Amino acid sequence: MKKIAILGAGESGIGAALLAKKNGYDVFVSDGGKINAERKQRLEEAGIAYEEGQHSGERILSQGEIIKSPGIPFGNTIVNAALERGIPVIDELEFAYGFSRGKVIAITGTNGKTTTTLLTYHLMKKGGLDVGMGGNVGKSWAAQLVEEDHDWWVLEVSSFQIDGFKTLKPRVAVLTNITPDHLDRYEYKLEKYIHSKLNLLKQMDDEGDFIYFSEDSNIWKGLSDLIVKPKVHEVSLEKIVKDGSFFNGTEVKINHDEHMISFPLSEMSLKGTHNMLNVMCAANAALLAGVQESAIREGLADFKNAPHRMEQVAEIDGVVFVNDSKGTNVDATIYALAAFKEPLIWIAGGVDKGNEYETTMTEVRGHVRTLICLGKDNEKLKKAFAGVVPEILETQDITEAVRWGYEKGKSGDVVLLSPACASFDLFKNYEDRGDQFREAVKKLKQ
Structure with a gap:
């Protein structure tokens, strides 16, 4: 029987534990703090061993593989010990990817990724696609896979989660922007944070698509060090781009399959220039997934953003x-x-x-x-x-x-x-x- 340890009993940790248990793993969950009563009950009902208030090093390291919470840095003592012993340390999304047949649209960026994720999912639902949503928004992807899979998954992913990816290969990758954030996790070096974000592309090939904000200088700094294999789709506030999107102040224009599509700002629920970047990213992703123009137009009109965001x-x-x-x-x-x-x-x-x-x-x-x-x-x-x-x-x-x-x-x-x-x-x-x-x-x- 395969053994796996889960570090952290938050939403992602519990989801990973339940999916691992369903697929025949010997699972042990360890949380350095207190585990809330509802999550304890879910673990106990599934027959999953756990501890709280400590990390029992040898027991964790004897499990053979570790899934860590995104909030736990790779510099953590137990994580370091595992890596020194050659024990794989991965993220919940990386683990879940191995149990899904669906294509992934992975969305990251310092700002705008939650709105872009919610909007992409909304547009794909409008288009009648079989789609689910996970990552940093909604329920754990792993927990959802315990119950059902979908043809498509729209995932909001952070740099911390990308750091734990080994095989996860998005069909579409979206990078909204990069500005300095979380630098304490990256030795206060912006270039390390930039490379973490762009590692989303490392498994992709020429069958994938990459959407990004073309006027972001930090993205360009990172791209200068990479060979980008997926097809590129820029979103711009300054110029009309081939195979991409442009916002001219009154409407979003998208070049898709050599056809120009226009979406007037006056017909959208989202307002503000920053939200037009999110609209361009989401609409591009939806079109690449096969959503029709009419469904996108309807979805842009009736979309409701996440709580606490404008x-x-x-x-x-x-x-x-x-x-x-x-x-x-x-x-x-x-x-x-x-x-x-x-x-x-x-x-x-x-x-x-x-x-x-x-x-x-x-x-x-x-x-x-x-x-x-x-x-x-x-x-x-x-x-x-x-x-x-x-x-x-x-x-x-x-x-x-x-x-x-x-x-x-x-x-x-x-x-x-x-x-x-x-x-x-x-x-x-x-x-x-x-x-x-x-x-x-x-x-x-x-």
């Missing part, structure tokens, strides 16, 4: 409140700021990730009327925007931040929560921050 919560006396709590880095927030022409009251702050705010100035100066700093340490934000934003306030209470947004706003203004920072100083995670923002707005409206 989510309009309410309008109170003409002041619109927008939840972009998922904007946890500077580049994501730049996209959010640029999506609005209206005057802004901007709520930002949290745990700084080495942010440099200079790149935001074009979108902030003359656009943001009030900055409300929401965090325990707001000095860097206040210093960066002193003299740029007319009014800067600070609080550790999201209800107060929302009330101030309403008081400072005028009819036609937008109160935008787009923190540019992690949430862990005041909240459990970005979802908790977004949920509390939404609840505070709803109470204010009442």
Whole structure:
């Protein structure tokens, strides 16, 4: 009997354990923290051995193969010991790939990958394809394969997950952009992070397709070191491209099979230039999968984005409140700021990730009327925007931040929560921050 150890009992770890058990593996799950009651019950019902609060090194290393949580770095002591002994260490998605007959559309990027994944899946469903969705959005891919397989799978993948890929070969790979993020996992070297993202292509050949943002200088830096085998489809904000997409400010134009297809911005539910990059990536991927133009047009019109990503919560006396709590880095927030022409009251702050705010100035100066700093340490934000934003306030209470947004706003203004920072100083995670923002707005409206 094959033996396998699972490091981490989160969504991906539990899914991998259940799929391994179904396929005859001797499975052992180890989590350094506490495993919640619902996940323990799933393991116990499946007859899977587990431990919590520790990692029993020798037992883990005796299993023969390891699937690790994306959150556990390769520098982890047990992971290092396994690699030194020649024990394979892979990701849940890599493991699941071996049990699926479906073609994979794998979507990565520093920003935009969740929206692009959800939209691609939505367009393919509209087109009548047999498609599932997994990775960093929705349920674990492995857990879904316990129940059913699909002809196509749309997967959101992070650099951490790509680092654990050995054989996973996308039929279509999508790279939305690359900006500095998670550099603590890559020795603070941007080039290592870039190469991690582009390793998504390492198993692909000339039967695959690669969609990427052509004006991204970091992508070009990485591509200069690679021989790209799949067919290339650029998305551009500057020029019409062959076998790719272009946004001219009013419509998306896609060159597909020597035929130009146009999708007017006025007919889409998503707004903002950054979202047009997501639209171009998703629509290109859907067309390559065989979705008809009419289904894509319909899907672009009725798509609803993920919670906490440019989510309009309410309008109170003409002041619109927008939840972009998922904007946890500077580049994501730049996209959010640029999506609005209206005057802004901007709520930002949290745990700084080495942010440099200079790149935001074009979108902030003359656009943001009030900055409300929401965090325990707001000095860097206040210093960066002193003299740029007319009014800067600070609080550790999201209800107060929302009330101030309403008081400072005028009819036609937008109160935008787009923190540019992690949430862990005041909240459990970005979802908790977004949920509390939404609840505070709803109470204010009442």
